[in-house]
Amino acid sequence: MSELKKYLDDCAQAVEKTLDEILPKESDYPQTIHKIMRYSTFAGGKRIRPALVMAANEACGQTFANKNVCLAGAAIEMLHTFSLIHDDLPCMDDDDLRRGRPTAHKVFGEGVAVLGGDALAIFAYEVLSRIGDIKIVEEISRALGTGGMIGGQIIDIESEGKKVDLQTVEYIHKGKTAALLRSSIVIGALIAKADDKKIAALSEYGNAVGLAFQVVDDILDLTSTAEQLGKKPGSDLQNQKATYPSIVGLEKSKEYAKELTQRAKNAIVSFGEKAKTLNEIADYLESRIN
Amino acid sequence: MSELKKYLDDCAQAVEKTLDEILPKESDYPQTIHKIMRYSTFAGGKRIRPALVMAANEACGQTFANKNVCLAGAAIEMLHTFSLIHDDLPCMDDDDLRRGRPTAHKVFGEGVAVLGGDALAIFAYEVLSRIGDIKIVEEISRALGTGGMIGGQIIDIESEGKKVDLQTVEYIHKGKTAALLRSSIVIGALIAKADDKKIAALSEYGNAVGLAFQVVDDILDLTSTAEQLGKKPGSDLQNQKATYPSIVGLEKSKEYAKELTQRAKNAIVSFGEKAKTLNEIADYLESRIN
Numbered sequence: 052m053s054e055l056k057k058y059l060d061d062c063a064q065a066v067e068k069t070l071d072e073i074l075p076k077e078s079d080y081p082q083t084i085h086k087i088m089r090y091s092t093f094a095g096g097k098r099i100r101p102a103l104v105m106a107a108n109e110a111c112g113q114t115f116a117n118k119n120v121c122l123a124g125a126a127i128e129m130l131h132t133f134s135l136i137h138d139d140l141p142c143m144d145d146d147d148l149r150r151g152r153p154t155a156h157k158v159f160g161e162g163v164a165v166l167g168g169d170a171l172a173i174f175a176y177e178v179l180s181r182i183g184d185i186k187i188v189e190e191i192s193r194a195l196g197t198g199g200m201i202g203g204q205i206i207d208i209e210s211e212g213k214k215v216d217l218q219t220v221e222y223i224h225k226g227k228t229a230a231l232l233r234s235s236i237v238i239g240a241l242i243a244k245a246d247d248k249k250i251a252a253l254s255e256y257g258n259a260v261g262l263a264f265q266v267v268d269d270i271l272d273l274t275s276t277a278e279q280l281g282k283k284p285g286s287d288l289q290n291q292k293a294t295y296p297s298i299v300g301l302e303k304s305k306e307y308a309k310e311l312t313q314r315a316k317n318a319i320v321s322f323g324e325k326a327k328t329l330n331e332i333a334d335y336l337e338s339r340i341n
Numbered sequence: 342m343s344e345l346k347k348y349l350d351d352c353a354q355a356v357e358k359t360l361d362e363i364l365p366k367e368s369d370y371p372q373t374i375h376k377i378m379r380y381s382t383f384a385g386g387k388r389i390r391p392a393l394v395m396a397a398n399e400a401c402g403q404t405f406a407n408k409n410v411c412l413a414g415a416a417i418e419m420l421h422t423f424s425l426i427h428d429d430l431p432c433m434d435d436d437d438l439r440r441g442r443p444t445a446h447k448v449f450g451e452g453v454a455v456l457g458g459d460a461l462a463i464f465a466y467e468v469l470s471r472i473g474d475i476k477i478v479e480e481i482s483r484a485l486g487t488g489g490m491i492g493g494q495i496i497d498i499e500s501e502g503k504k505v506d507l508q509t510v511e512y513i514h515k516g517k518t519a520a521l522l523r524s525s526i527v528i529g530a531l532i533a534k535a536d537d538k539k540i541a542a543l544s545e546y547g548n549a550v551g552l553a554f555q556v557v558d559d560i561l562d563l564t565s566t567a568e569q570l571g572k573k574p575g576s577d578l579q580n581q582k583a584t585y586p587s588i589v590g591l592e593k594s595k596e597y598a599k600e601l602t603q604r605a606k607n608a609i610v611s612f613g614e615k616a617k618t619l620n621e622i623a624d625y626l627e628s629r630i631n
Contacts, residue, residue, distance in 0.1 A: 075487060080492075081487065081492050081495045081496050081499075083495055083499065084491060084492065084495045085487060088487075133459075137455050137456070140452070140455060142450070142451035142452040142454075142455060143452045143455065160432070161432035162432040162433045162498050163495065163498070164432075165427050165430060165432060165433065165455060166427070166491055166494055166498075168459075169423075169427060169458075169459075169462070169491055170486065170487050170491045172459070172462060172463070173462070173482050173486045173491065174486055174487070176466055176478060176482045177478075177479060177482035177483060177486060179478070180475050180476075180478040180479035180482060181479075184475070185470050185478070186470075188466060188467075188469070188470040188475070188478050189467060189470035189471075192463050192464070192466045192467035192470060195463045196463045196464055196467060197365060197371065197374045197378075197460050197464070201374060201456055201459055201460045201463065202370075202371050202374065204456055205371045205373055205374045205453065205456055206371050208452050208456075209371075209373065
């Protein structure tokens, strides 16, 4: 196992332990809402966002998987899950499967799925409040809001089936994907009480890595097998989604992912050896196959 | 106009000015999401929650409608609106009208309504972060979470059409209604940096007033005309909702509302003259006709 693979596994293990500790038990009243929160949170994701929190936190001088980065990583995973549950609803993307399992509304019904997403978002804020830094609350809210994730989601919905330009695709991707990835990195730095210069550099890294992540997602949807992907490839085409390859083609998209990865690495040169893990994560996100 | 009526009007005016200042404009990109946020927030509510923030804040020695209580009042109204948008969805209560106007999903579609509710919740947290007190974030999250509002909503959904006991009705009411009313009062006190003893007293007042508010709502649904109520009465019966009168009868419900109101006033006796407005609000909430 490569060093990075072990790092990512250790991060995932730490955040899953935290999630299990803080999430209400399935047997706690009212059971249904706690069941859907756990069902959706423990669905086998890569936990890449918590890994970014931890790697940025370490790059700013703190120790691996300390208590506060575990809380922040868990909260961010819950916020990511909240967005996925609502995205999968019949009135949104109408997806029956996620990571090979029935989506939340297929198992619990639509009303419970709406509330389950809401409950994860609200609980994530409660968990973030335990870290005690109001700047983190402001940062994550900006990332999730109409200038970030939700802004990307609404334009994504409005663009389906329409011919959109590159600028719009970039807006959707920055919002839907890059905003939360970038914010994970900034929050790791905030927990380490990093200075503004460091935060600005990491924020730039996060923007580039976040956008690269989505460009690669678009490419994989076209080039992977169902086995590699864990879901049916070609779903973007089928849903007439605005993607990079659909506008600039596959080769130019690959070049762009490479360029963004380099841009990310350039942004954190000043961190020297401390940015080793962040550099490796950038390379991994570009070359991943699922 | 009575003194209290003027107080409530002044509170409503202050919070609506704040909401108008802080909410993104309808012309700001992406327009659709900002339109639904404003459409749903400016729907002519009584703004009783912001009034409770302000009255509790004044009872703890601060000045009327200061900047922080206006921000908190605005955030709480947005959180209340978030819960109403999701509650009205076809997969939840399936309501076409709210306060005489078409509900958000009727105007903007279901997908946009889900995101519009999400956007108001997230933006509310951004606004709360501007006050700079992490305790407020923790307080509101507990009030909204599965031990509060969302807990009440899920049991409300699960109880429809079933015969439920008094304990369950009380659980639903405490969660769906009382939790956010109580939290508004506690947040007003937190902004004034009140001590724990004062906060505990106000919290007890808030619990009692919040529960009374919902008992009166149940009564009004049975006894009011459509003109008084601004919506069709009898909707609880029609939706087979668990209510107080459906279990203990109308007279006992009225007695209970009176008893809760007295309990609320008793809880804040130690505030003396400073609790004048809070006492008047308690009486008003019991005797209101819509």
